[in-house]
Amino acid sequence: MAAKNDPSSGSLGGITTLLLGLAVAAPLLTQARQLRFVTLVYRHGDRSPVKAYPKDVFQESAWPQGFGQLTQVGMKQQWVLGQELRKRYEGFLNESYNRHEIYVRSTDVDRTLMSAEANLAGLFPPEGSQIFNPNITWQPIPVHTVPSPEDQLLKFPLSPCPLYQKLQEETRQSAEYVNRTRDNMKFLHMVANETGIADCSLESVWSVYDTLFCEKSHNLSLPAWANADVLAQLKELKDFGFEFLFGVQHQVQKARLQGGVLVDRILKNMSAAAQDSHSDELKLIAYSAHDTTVIALQMALDVYNGKQAPYASCHMFELYQEETGNFTVEMYFRNESGKPPVPLSLPGCDHRCPMEEFQRLLQPVIPMDWERECQIPCKARDTEVIIGLAACGSLLFLLVLLLLMVLFRQKSQPPGYQQVSIGEEQQT
The missing domain is CATH 3.40.50.1240 (Phosphoglycerate mutase-like)
Structure with a gap:
């Protein structure tokens, strides 16, 4: 057995401890993240x-x-x-x-x-x-x-959301939306005539591109009017339509x-x-x-x-x-x-x-x-109103029922009979 003051004993112990420490730490180092x-x-x-x-x-x-x-x-x-x-x-x-x-x-x-x-x-x-x-x-x-x-x-x-609909209406009045509609008005009229869509707008034109895209992807013949330039413009308007849903204006809201x-x-x-x-x-x-x-x-x-x-x-x-x-x-x-x-x-x-x-x-x-942020009428408030109306209706029904009982009791008493209180009877 080595003496405590033997240098070789200390070195060996230190190396052993170091190796053991590295062995334990190795998995942690390799799987740190x-x-x-x-x-x-x-x-x-x-x-x-x-x-x-x-x-x-x-x-x-x-x-x-x-x-x-x-x-x-x-x-x-x-x-x-x-x-x-x-x-x-x-x-x-x-x-x-x-x-x-x-x-x-x-x-x-x-x-x-x-x-x-x-x-x-x-x-x-x-x-x-x-x-x-x-x-x-x-x-x-x-x-x-x-x-x-x-x-x-x-x-x-997501719907219903009244505030979102209000923001969308404001976006329709924005300069970007109005200008894009004006710049593409002739094109949108052409698409409406060729497709038979009554109201072809920036918000509805996506469906035309979607249909043509699906048909082209599945090797169906496209109509002559749907050439490469038309498809490219439809694609651009379709992308704007998606952006309109969640941005263009009031994006954070x-x-x-x-x-x-x-x-x-x-x-x-x-x-x-x-x-x-x-x-x-x-x-x-x-x-x-x-x-x-x-x-x-x-x-x-x-x-x-x-x-x-x-x-x-x-x-x-x-x-x-x-x-x-x-x-x-x-x-x-x-x-x-x-x-x-x-x-x-x-x-x-x-x-x-x-x-x-x-x-x-x-x-x-x-x-x-x-x-609340959507400005949906408060359900709790509506529930309270319904409960209040139900309570008032029940109370009114009970009052009417009580009145009918009193009237029925009065009519059921014999003619000439007069109810005498206990106090009056004792005094007679």
Whole structure:
């Protein structure tokens, strides 16, 4: 046994302690920065047009499943997105589907529900014990939704919202809207004549472009008037129409009434994930929705690029825990299949934005009380009025009933009979 004052003994002990310290610290150094939570907001895949213009030779019967339905091209687009997400989050998500890790919500629309299912087929192909049929490389995974009239999270523009409608009317009076209408008046009249649309405006012309775009994408012949220049101008007006919904004027106010609602939910989910340190916590939330959903979100974040969100495009929020224990947020936009998603930075912050700063910068677009800010008549006040009227009606009914009972009792007494009080009887 070495003496305490033996130099070799001290050196060996120090080296041993150092090696042990490095062995313990190595996993921490290699995993110092960890992905903790992901939110995805994606548009559905390729679909048939939502409608046809009156003079269109291709009406609903031209499409196998009718208007507004996900096509096989769209199914594949979402399946590919699911595969890309599987690669991106390999090591973060479980290799096989784990219901505790992921939650998917869709609008109550066929194409978004089917897109979510196709996406999940690419994200979680069944393996091992999850294969319930060897002939099917698919497994059922729940997709949640609410009826469209009740969807106050993903179906934009949100309504009813009187203040939003007022802001839209003010935007129609803005110089940019008036000038653009004037500069394109002749073109809009031409489109109206060719399509048979009675009222072709900056707000309705998007549907013409949408129909022609879908028909061209599926190799259907376009009418002679729909040449390359016309399509380009239609596309420009269509993009302006989307911007009109959430911007052009009063962008922050509109955001509080529209996309800010979704931003608020995303921030609350991030905060909950940052506070939960369990290994089996929820890791990913995916929202399957529409181009208007993505645009409303990006306008609220002030990162919108002015172009319609492509099919199967996906806005990503990634929450990281740094080696210091603090949390940061990174955003990406996947807008083209097979290419890395584009990094997005919240104005006023770096791409790797501290979560507290990320939340602080977004406070101006977060509604405190959506119904009040929308100037919707107070439901509580209406309820109080109804309760008050019901109470008054009940009281009136009781008074009438009491009066009738008194009258009936008086009529039922024998003629000449006079009721004598107890005091009078004793005095007689």
